[in-house]
Amino acid sequence: METNNVLKICPPEDSMKDCKTDIKCPIVNCDKVVFSSGSLRMHLTRSHGISESESDDALKRRIKVDPKVYKEYHCPRNDCLYNINSERHFTNMAGLKQHFLKVHAEKKFKCSKCDYGFGMEKDRKRHESHCGMKFTCTSCQCTYVSVEALRTHCNRTQHQIPEMYTK
Known part of the structure; x- marks a missing residue:
């Protein structure tokens, strides 16, 4: 790849702090919730045929406006x-926003069970769904606070993953 076709984008920190997340589609009877305003534009264009610009029309055709520039x-x-x-x-940009909100932003979404903070509401919901639960290895009776930790233990020790936790 030619380096002169690379566009480095580094938005100001203040703009990252004000990122809106968990945006509900404004169309009546559509329950879609998206991560960013860009995702909402894409959803509105592809799912509902609503476009605001030429680039939105390009989304309908699923082509890039300028594929020569690597961002x-x-x-x-x-x-x-x-x-x-x-x-x-x-x-x-969605990956950068997700990174910033998870790693650097204020953790304003608090778990109601343990008061642990999250940068995004969806992460708080996922955490809260299993907060306080114990996951036990049936081979050695070790307990873990998440299914992921139990799976990691079972993989490392060659223990059988309990059937209820297999996908």
Whole structure:
């Protein structure tokens, strides 16, 4: 890839703090909830045929407006592994927003059971659905606070993953 076709994008930190997440589709009887305003535009265009611009019309055809430019999205925090001077980057703005909200943003969504904070409501909901539960290995009786931790234990020790936790 030619380096002159790379566009490095590093939005200001203030703009990342004000990211809206968990946006509900405004169309009546559509219960879709999306992560970002860009995702909402894509959903409105593809699912409901509503477009606001030429780029939205391109979404209908599922083509890129300018496929020649490769975009790298970088975190605005200088102390982050994904900063503008790093080779590490995200391939889209949604990935960068998710990273910023999970890692750097204020954790304003609190679990009602343990008061642990999350940057995004969907992460709080997922956590709260199993908060306080214990997951026990049937081979050695070790307990874990998440299914993921139990699966990791079983894989590392070659123990059988309890059937109720297999996908």
